[in-house]
Amino acid sequence: MGSYTNAVVRDQSGTSNGGDGGVAVDKGVDFANYFCTYAFLYHQKEMLSDRVRMDAYYNAVFKNKHHFNGKAVLDVGAGSGILAIWSAQAGARKVYAVEATSMAEHARAVVKANKLQDVVEVIEGSMEDVVLPEKVDVIISEWMGYFLLRESMFDSVICARDRWLKPTGVMYPSHASMWVAPIRSGLGDQKSNDYESSMEDWYRFTDQTKNYYGVDMSVLTKPFSQEQKKYYLQTSMWNNLHPHQVIGTAATVKEIDCLTASVSDILEIRSNFLSTVTLQNTRLCGFGGWFDVHFRGRKEDPAEKEIELTTAPSVNDGTHWGQQVFLLDPPIRVSEGDKLNASFSMNRSKENHRLMEVEFGCEIRQYSGELLPPFRNRYFIE
């Protein structure tokens, strides 16, 4: 054996038993697959070093102190406790910082080192199990995964909101949206080559196994090619896209009001969108997906200063979320004025409710009026 290693990119810890959305999830498996990562200070540091992320939350809190001053606040997934600490520094009367991993212990130390132990109470436990002594005025959380919904952490925020937010309470962030846009990229050619050479390698392998060891493995060629296609071409990729790589108008495929959204609203995302190519004679190499969140307070109790956190392609303001890239293989020649009539859907993976399966369907009407053959591709966000 000796092929089992924690450092293998292909080691998809994506084998949680069941949990296709609402369904119950084995907590031990979920912890092994998911939470454990956040128990590393290295990862906390990564997130705390994301200036775009930090500035947005920092400004959201300190430019809207009226939402925090004298209030009770709940921080869902507190990690090292920074949001809870900011809430306290902004005048909160009490902050409950709920963290599922052993990072809670470090959060407690940071809170104490910043002399806020009388205000911030760190609770180690999963949000679904925690019992608070009171309802809160504000729920603050940094729950966003790649392309917003990966990790399905918003479920826990919804659970916290329904159980612990006062009827007059405010959500931080208050709104979220998912964006997609047609892109050009060299990644597709690269991944396509990787796939090809991986298959050539496979054919060498089956020949050798037959010739040296008398066993015909060629019956596995199809499943192997499927496995490799999925890995190289159907798995979305993290990428920090340059705005120039976006070749058409971006479209919103989902808008979430964090105050009212239910789990069933995010279990499945379905949307049709239009996009117009804005570049002369280029290649449609796939789609980019990203998100933004907004801190607007609540209609009856709005933010004094609205803050936006966007993970859109940017030259100077990239985030650790980057964008998710869904490749088209082979690319399609398009040009300015061509119209994409597209459909998007996203569901949770059956094997791991924190991972996603995506489908893009697209019909392209060229500026000339000619209709290109439509395509429909499935992708996996792992």
Add this chain to the structure above:
Amino acid sequence: MGSYTNAVVRDQSGTSNGGDGGVAVDKGVDFANYFCTYAFLYHQKEMLSDRVRMDAYYNAVFKNKHHFNGKAVLDVGAGSGILAIWSAQAGARKVYAVEATSMAEHARAVVKANKLQDVVEVIEGSMEDVVLPEKVDVIISEWMGYFLLRESMFDSVICARDRWLKPTGVMYPSHASMWVAPIRSGLGDQKSNDYESSMEDWYRFTDQTKNYYGVDMSVLTKPFSQEQKKYYLQTSMWNNLHPHQVIGTAATVKEIDCLTASVSDILEIRSNFLSTVTLQNTRLCGFGGWFDVHFRGRKEDPAEKEIELTTAPSVNDGTHWGQQVFLLDPPIRVSEGDKLNASFSMNRSKENHRLMEVEFGCEIRQYSGELLPPFRNRYFIE
């Protein structure tokens, strides 16, 4: 968030709840952490492309057909089924190929493609649960992990042996041993630098967090440095050592008779060993660990041709197991004739019974007679 990813080296899926050896293990967690990897054809191909591994098993079977001819064979952890197929090709009457992952389906296809479906029965299930219609004459299995015992898969072979091997039965392989030797390597300097720059980075980070965001995180400096030390310097590394990097005599720290060994024999490995430096004026940069297994049959029913599979440092016969390197930071100047009086111990990690914790203690008496200050270091095999 968005720091959770299946492709992160630091993502230690090592959070199985309990299972420090004998203790029961959550099967869902164990599957998510361990078995899932072997469900990928890519990994099977990796192992099937290891010529040293393949040749050893191939020769063990076909140069000892008398052990297989007309016999009942059990293949533990069959993967793609190659050992089961060889056993059948060597004349086995019946082969039970037990595989815990969905790879069983592929194994079934390969068996059929090689027209052995009447002899080889592929059973998808964990060895601990499987019930066979008869006892077997041979148990064949490739159960070895890095440094032999990582993965703790031999437990399942022992279980299979105690339940299903005839009193006259034969184990393939029949014996195994673990080796250690003092080595020189540039890896230590590299990892030591990585650790240093990671800490410099951390200090920049805490300064920024204090100055820009008003939160003092310096209380986490010690736990962060411990986390990084563990990651860079205390975690053993896969390496394909050149024989010239071995600077002293190698020693056996464990010998296993696969026919008689019990789980309690391998839960904890303890050994004292001596090694003499064989190189003039060099650096002791740590220890290398590897293993070999032997196919000797059984005393009353020996192999006609004994086969050895070794993963020792080699110029041309490297394996996918490589060697595990345990670094010494800083290195120690040693020279020919210096005597190492060392102790070795290995236990299973409390968090994940398939991972290991190792300790090396060492006292060096120089050829001159002078005694260097002793050291004792802990390592993690992840």
